[in-house]
Amino acid sequence: MKTCFPFALGLLAATATAFASPVLTVRVDQPGARINPAMWGAFFEDINFGADGGLYAEMVKNRGFEFPEPLMGWIMIHPALAKGEVTMRTDTPFDSANPHYVRIASEGTGPLGVSNEGFRGMGVRQGEAYDFSARVRAGSGACHLSVALYGGDGVLLDSVELSGFPATWTKVTATLHPSATDPKARLSVLSLGKGVLDLDFVSLFPEATWKHRPGGLRADMVQALADLHPGFLRFPGGCIVEGSVLARRYQWKRTLGPVEERRILINRWNQEFIHRPTPDYFQSFGLGFFEYFQLCEDIGAQPLPILNCGMACQFNSGELCPLDQLEPYIQDALDLVEFANGAPTTPWGARRAAMGHPAPFNMQLLGVGNEQWGPQYFERYSRFAAALKKKHPEIFLVSAAGPDPNPADPRFKLAWETLRGLHADLVDEHAYGRPDWFFSNVHRYDAYDRAGPKVFMGEYAAQSVAVVSPVNRSTLECALSEAAFMTGLERNAEVVRMASYAPLYANVDAWQWTPDLIWADSLRVLRTPSYYVQSLFARNRGDRVLPIDFDPAGTHLYASSVTDDASGAVTLKIVNADPAPASVVLRLEGVRGVTSMVVDTLGSEDLAATNTFDHPDEVVPRETRVTVGGSPTMQISLEGNSLTVLRLGVDR
Ligand code: AHR
Numbered sequence: 228m229k230t231c232f233p234f235a236l237g238l239l240a241a242t243a244t245a246f247a248s249p250v251l252t253v254r255v256d257q258p259g260a261r262i263n264p265a266m267w268g269a270f271f272e273d274i275n276f277g278a279d280g281g282l283y284a285e286m287v288k289n290r291g292f293e294f295p296e297p298l299m300g301w302i303m304i305h306p307a308l309a310k311g312e313v314t315m316r317t318d319t320p321f322d323s324a325n326p327h328y329v330r331i332a333s334e335g336t337g338p339l340g341v342s343n344e345g346f347r348g349m350g351v352r353q354g355e356a357y358d359f360s361a362r363v364r365a366g367s368g369a370c371h372l373s374v375a376l377y378g379g380d381g382v383l384l385d386s387v388e389l390s391g392f393p394a395t396w397t398k399v400t401a402t403l404h405p406s407a408t409d410p411k412a413r414l415s416v417l418s419l420g421k422g423v424l425d426l427d428f429v430s431l432f433p434e435a436t437w438k439h440r441p442g443g444l445r446a447d448m449v450q451a452l453a454d455l456h457p458g459f460l461r462f463p464g465g466c467i468v469e470g471s472v473l474a475r476r477y478q479w480k481r482t483l484g485p486v487e488e489r490r491i492l493i494n495r496w497n498q499e500f501i502h503r504p505t506p507d508y509f510q511s512f513g514l515g516f517f518e519y520f521q522l523c524e525d526i527g528a529q530p531l532p533i534l535n536c537g538m539a540c541q542f543n544s545g546e547l548c549p550l551d552q553l554e555p556y557i558q559d560a561l562d563l564v565e566f567a568n569g570a571p572t573t574p575w576g577a578r579r580a581a582m583g584h585p586a587p588f589n590m591q592l593l594g595v596g597n598e599q600w601g602p603q604y605f606e607r608y609s610r611f612a613a614a615l616k617k618k619h620p621e622i623f624l625v626s627a628a629g630p631d632p633n634p635a636d637p638r639f640k641l642a643w644e645t646l647r648g649l650h651a652d653l654v655d656e657h658a659y660g661r662p663d664w665f666f667s668n669v670h671r672y673d674a675y676d677r678a679g680p681k682v683f684m685g686e687y688a689a690q691s692v693a694v695v696s697p698v699n700r701s702t703l704e705c706a707l708s709e710a711a712f713m714t715g716l717e718r719n720a721e722v723v724r725m726a727s728y729a730p731l732y733a734n735v736d737a738w739q740w741t742p743d744l745i746w747a748d749s750l751r752v753l754r755t756p757s758y759y760v761q762s763l764f765a766r767n768r769g770d771r772v773l774p775i776d777f778d779p780a781g782t783h784l785y786a787s788s789v790t791d792d793a794s795g796a797v798t799l800k801i802v803n804a805d806p807a808p809a810s811v812v813l814r815l816e817g818v819r820g821v822t823s824m825v826v827d828t829l830g831s832e833d834l835a836a837t838n839t840f841d842h843p844d845e846v847v848p849r850e851t852r853v854t855v856g857g858s859p860t861m862q863i864s865l866e867g868n869s870l871t872v873l874r875l876g877v878d879r
Pocket residue numbers: 272274464465466467597598630657686729730740
């Protein structure tokens with residue numbers, strides 16, 4: 228049973244030494260390092276059906292019939308009475324980037340065609356509208372099409388009929404209004420009447436996308452991201468940037484322009500884990516670089532694109548682009564800066580303007596490589612850095628420290644030694660480990676060199692069982708260990724400039740990697756305990772670090788403090804990782820008194836507690852407004868197994 232403890236506060240007139248509780252002194256009058264406004268961000272990768280089947284709201288899987296098995300995701304609808312055939316063809320397609328199409332040759336004795344399952348089912352809502360489109364070409368006869376949505380139980384939810392098709396490829400559209408809400412609907416496109424009809428690029432989007440953009444993003448998933456208040460968005464990966472081989476690397480220029488001209492690519496996570504095979508995982512690039520930049524702008528996050536540096540994933544082939552052939556990769560990076568920031572009079576700025584965004588996207592950050600390591604990386608990174616710094620000294624470059632954050636790891640050591648020598652801007656460390664790792668690394672950055680490159684903790688997440696274990700869960704214990712670790716990042720904001728949890732999204736029916744920050748099914752979004760930790764830190768970022776003196780000996784208490792320039796408010800984040808409530812004497816030095824207090828508490832008696840679609844609010848922050856007595860010293864009580872965020876108005 229869950230018990231909620233009211234936030235307890237005792238005001239002290241006496242000195243703190245009169246109490247057995249540990250004393251937490253905040254030196255409000257000695258503000259330290261400035262905190263990067265983009266300190267707490269998000270990392271998006273197309274993993275776990277995060278883009279196709281996730282954020283990208285397209286509901287038809289394999290809409291262009293371009294998967295290696297062209298009918299993957301589709302079934303033929305060929306009732307016994309329906310005479311004719313459905314064939315796959317590639318001659319005279321509507322677009323050479325999409326060579327495959329379906330030909331339905333019907334004798335008119337019954338409906339004949341294809342039906343799509345969506346990304347493990349299409350989620351449709353009663354009362355909402357869905358935009359259907361397809362490319363159609365009439366061969367002979369007078370065919371017309373039935374476009375229909377069926378529920379998971381086979382009940383017809385809505386249908387429309389389309390007719391009068393020309394003999395050349397044309398785009399047809401229709402709107403469907405399902406009569407019921409269904410998480411596992413299907414879309415059928417059937418030819419009625421006698422004749423031959425060609426069909427391609429079959430698409431279905433909810434009208435209610437994010438900002439109602441046609442062909443846009445899932446509104447509820449973007450909203451969950453926006454609610455995190457991320458200071459930056461790192462995209463599009465992750466290992467998909469690298470590709471298993473270089474031919475399958477992510478190439479941003481191929482993600483621009485009309486969606487039907489964006490050639491699909493097998494997703495690197497399709498075949499990565501034999502215990503979680505996802506043979507139907509491909510990148511449509513409907514969510515391409517323009518859309519990523521637009522998303523960043525929408526949610527007020529700085530864009531941080533990551534580019535392939537001439538190396539395929541070192542967990543896969545590790546294929547290298549020879550150094551003397553690296554120039555196109557570097558040119559892609561230079562062109563990306565121009566695409567994001569260049570005037571509309573420049574070639575790539577003009578391309579952006581033609582897509583409807585003449586204003587620059589103000590990109591300031593760029594990643595060279597993902598999770599690379601070894602001398603081959605530094606040879607390539609240094610060439611990128613030389614070219615980028617020469618032409619765009621205003622761009623901060625993110626470089627890689629490899630997959631293991633432990634100081635004894637030779638790849639990590641070499642990375643730091645080399646990148647320090649190269650005067651790198653930001654070094655991207657990745658940390659996946661059991662909660663213990665995060666608790667024991669709370670002081671990791673206390674001794675980092677302040678004069679060297681800054682740290683970007685670009686991927687981290689506590690793993691309840693083991694890294695890439697399919698039974699990892701996003702428990703409160705994981706979330707608290709991340710929160711404790713984040714107090715260490717915050718205390719060291721002088722050297723740790725940015726941090727992001729990973730991965731961001733997962734489709735409950737099609738994931739490869741767990742834990743993840745946000746889960747989605749075809750209709751709903753689920754925020755995990757780790758999500759609420761991230762949002763509590765981001766919403767209470769502060770402008771400057773406040774030094775604290777805290778010796779929590781014998782307890783598992785972790786703390787950090789910040790202050791806001793504008794309001795002068797003091798914020799404390801305190802993790803109590805012990806099951807029992809804890810009492811702390813809080814002393815604010817350099818203020819006359821505390822005038823107000825708002826407390827957010829995230830916790831539960833059960834460390835294994837998590838949120839599920841059936842019980843999404845098991846672990847959510849609870850806000851309390853506390854009446855304060857004015858004293859700058861007080862005794863506070865912290866729930867067991869909790870993160871507490873205190874926002875204090877102070878009288879200086
Ligand atoms: O976040 C999942 C993966 O973990 C990323 O793609 C990669 O960078 C890391 O190994």
